[in-house]
Amino acid sequence: xxxxxxxxxxxxxxxxxxxxxxxxxxxxxxxxxxxxxxxxxxxxxxxxxxxxxxxxxxxxxxxxxxxxxxxxxxxxxxxxxxxxxxxxxxxxxxxxxxxxxxxxxxxxxxxxxxxxxxxxxxxxxxxxxxxxxxxxxxxxxxxxxxxxxxxxxxxxxxxxxxxxxxxxxxxxxxxxxxxxxxxxxxxxxxxxxxxxxxxxxxxxxxxxxxxxxxxxxxxxxxxxxxxxxxxxxxxxxxxxxxxxxxxxxxxxxxxxxxxxxxxxxxxxxxxxxxxxxxxxxxxxxxxxxxxxxxxxxxxxxxxxxxxx
Amino acid sequence: xxxxxxxxxxxxxxxxxxxxxxxxxxxxxxxxxxxxxxxxxxxxxxxxxxxxxxxxxxxxxxxxxxxxxxxxxxxxxxxxxxxxxxxxxxxxxxxxxxxxxxxxxxxxxxxxxxxxxxxxxxxxxxxxxxxxxxxxxxxxxxxxxxxxxxxxxxxxxxxxxxxxxxxxxxxxxxxxxxxxxxxxxxxxxxxxxxxxxxxxxxxxxxxxxxxxxxxxxxxxxxxxxxxxxxxxxxxxxxxxxxxxxxxxxxxxxxxxxxxxxxxxxxxxxxxxxxxxxxxxxxxxxxxxxxxxxxxxxxxxxxxxxxxxx
Numbered sequence: 001x002x003x004x005x006x007x008x009x010x011x012x013x014x015x016x017x018x019x020x021x022x023x024x025x026x027x028x029x030x031x032x033x034x035x036x037x038x039x040x041x042x043x044x045x046x047x048x049x050x051x052x053x054x055x056x057x058x059x060x061x062x063x064x065x066x067x068x069x070x071x072x073x074x075x076x077x078x079x080x081x082x083x084x085x086x087x088x089x090x091x092x093x094x095x096x097x098x099x100x101x102x103x104x105x106x107x108x109x110x111x112x113x114x115x116x117x118x119x120x121x122x123x124x125x126x127x128x129x130x131x132x133x134x135x136x137x138x139x140x141x142x143x144x145x146x147x148x149x150x151x152x153x154x155x156x157x158x159x160x161x162x163x164x165x166x167x168x169x170x171x172x173x174x175x176x177x178x179x180x181x182x183x184x185x186x187x188x189x190x191x192x193x194x195x196x197x198x199x200x201x202x203x204x205x206x207x208x209x210x211x212x213x214x215x216x217x218x219x220x221x222x223x224x225x226x227x228x229x230x231x232x233x234x235x236x237x238x239x240x241x242x243x244x245x246x247x248x249x250x251x252x253x254x255x256x257x258x259x260x261x262x263x264x265x266x267x268x269x270x271x272x273x274x275x276x277x278x279x280x281x282x283x284x285x286x287x288x289x290x291x292x293x294x295x296x297x298x299x300x301x302x303x304x305x306x307x308x
Numbered sequence: 309x310x311x312x313x314x315x316x317x318x319x320x321x322x323x324x325x326x327x328x329x330x331x332x333x334x335x336x337x338x339x340x341x342x343x344x345x346x347x348x349x350x351x352x353x354x355x356x357x358x359x360x361x362x363x364x365x366x367x368x369x370x371x372x373x374x375x376x377x378x379x380x381x382x383x384x385x386x387x388x389x390x391x392x393x394x395x396x397x398x399x400x401x402x403x404x405x406x407x408x409x410x411x412x413x414x415x416x417x418x419x420x421x422x423x424x425x426x427x428x429x430x431x432x433x434x435x436x437x438x439x440x441x442x443x444x445x446x447x448x449x450x451x452x453x454x455x456x457x458x459x460x461x462x463x464x465x466x467x468x469x470x471x472x473x474x475x476x477x478x479x480x481x482x483x484x485x486x487x488x489x490x491x492x493x494x495x496x497x498x499x500x501x502x503x504x505x506x507x508x509x510x511x512x513x514x515x516x517x518x519x520x521x522x523x524x525x526x527x528x529x530x531x532x533x534x535x536x537x538x539x540x541x542x543x544x545x546x547x548x549x550x551x552x553x554x555x556x557x558x559x560x561x562x563x564x565x566x567x568x569x570x571x572x573x574x575x576x577x578x579x580x581x582x583x584x585x586x587x588x589x590x591x592x593x594x595x596x597x598x599x600x601x602x603x604x605x606x607x608x609x610x611x612x613x614x615x616x617x
Contacts, residue, residue, distance in 0.1 A: 089440035
């Protein structure tokens with residue numbers, strides 16, 4: 001059943017509406033939520049929502065509980081290929097838990113937050129941005145690692161990145177929910193403005209596995225055994241551009257590299273010369289690779305997981 | 309005066325990105341003034357340009373106190389201003405959300421790191437700031453309530469208000485916040501407008517900054533007196549929001565005195581011109597902030613009124 005989570009009037013004959021689809025089976029009232037589309041340029045979650053919604057409705061007899069799917073927390077951003085909320089300077093994922101007496105974006109954030117409170121689990125799906133391509137990964141604040149890492153492993157992702165706490169991240173949806181006892185896992189995968197179908201399929205299987213382990217689903221799950229890495233097993237190295245130019249990668253994402261192996265080059269297209277040869281600083285897995293070719297000094301080109 | 313390039317970076321197809329600073333006087337790092345950090349902060353750039361012009365004369369007249377160094381950076385983000393974009397031209401990140409910066413990080417983190425390396429350790433830091441919502445303000449000093457703020461010194465600007473507000477998590481990456489953490493007395497000055505130029509309001513801000521420097525014996529440049537500043541917090545603000553979306557016609561501006569029940573604005577039906585809502589003042593006070601775009605959403609904050617009891 002599709003319902004409104006938030007609605008607000010726009011100036012000219014239009015309402016902004018944030019919707020969810022509630023899929024309910026069995027007798028349990030427990031709730032599991034999938035949210036995506038906070039950033040309007042991140043679309044990988046669209047395919048996940050579609051596949052999951054379709055699958056669960058086709059297998060409703062195996063569902064026990066409430067599964068709420070929110071495919072577009074920022075509908076105006078998705079419509080206009082805008083990362084943030086159009087005409088609002090702040091990133092939507094920096095204003096949670098919102099403010100019921102604030103501006104429209106803040107009241108929307110507050111309505112979303114209140115709607116999610118109390119769920120057994122919330123999965124917040126992101127898709128990097130237009131600049132970087134990510135392998136499927138779960139990102140967890142170190143403060144919540146003990147609780148969330150076991151759930152994150154169920155999601156069939158390649159990598160679990162436990163990151164340091166930072167004050168600025170306290171206004172994300174995940175932090176806001178986790179800090180009041182509603183567990184929330186953040187998934188990052190793929191690249192902005194695109195859908196990577198095999199990532200979507202893989203994550204849906206992971207979500208079904210987690211649903212099964214939490215008692216929301218009792219059917220079959222098609223999971224391939226894969227090696228998962230947790231960042232605490234090693235270190236994450238950042239590779240930033242040393243100069244400005246055009247980045248031409250030599251590899252695809254998700255490759256194990258030896259120290260010194262070539263990842264790509266930064267070139268000057270006008271003069272036809274190579275400005276920088278980009279090599280791996282260590283043995284490790286490239287789990288982030290630049291997708292947008294133009295780089296400035298400092299632009300992130302790759303992140304590499306170096307296993308101890 | 310010494311003109312310095314504080315940060316330079318080449319670009320694939322544009323001219324080099326340069327942040328230019330103007331140093332006056334010799335001695336201790338005394339006051340740093342930063343103008344536009346976003347591409348639409350035209351008013352802020354104008355104010356700094358006028359400050360540079362006046363400081364050149366003051367320095368030539370020997371009226372900068374011995375042992376005091378003043379740095380003015382009129383624009384920390386000329387690339388975005390040249391494109392009329394608010395944030396960093398390539399990835400839309402905000403330099404003022406990157407402090408204290410990271411010199412091995414992403415581009416805007418590196419810019420922030422270079423800026424902060426130059427700006428830290430000044431005794432006083434003044435940033436010509438702008439608000440994330442479109443509108444006009446009564447010129448004021450804004451300070452984050454970090455526990456390090458100094459409202460007594462802020463009074464030397466003699467602007468009508470000193471607005472002290474609680475920091476939110478995202479404020480921890482702003483220049484003002486980091487200045488304070490690094491023991492600089494930091495002041496954000498709101499000069500009234502963003503993305504527009506009002507030379508009268510700019511003059512008021514310029515006078516305020518010179519009043520401050522004069523009071524602190526950094527320069528000898530007597531200015532006319534300003535206001536006895538009133539310290540306000542969110543508790544003094546009455547927020548007025550639109551109940552309807554539509555075309556917004558504003559009847560009062562920032563700095564207007566209003567009585568309870570005064571008509572402040574109308575929301576007009578965009579199809580037939582009917583009045584959808586009349587916005588009445590909920591209290592007696594001074595309009596501190598007034599939204600100025602012609603369209604409003606439901607729940608838009610259109611006025612902030614400082615209540616007079």
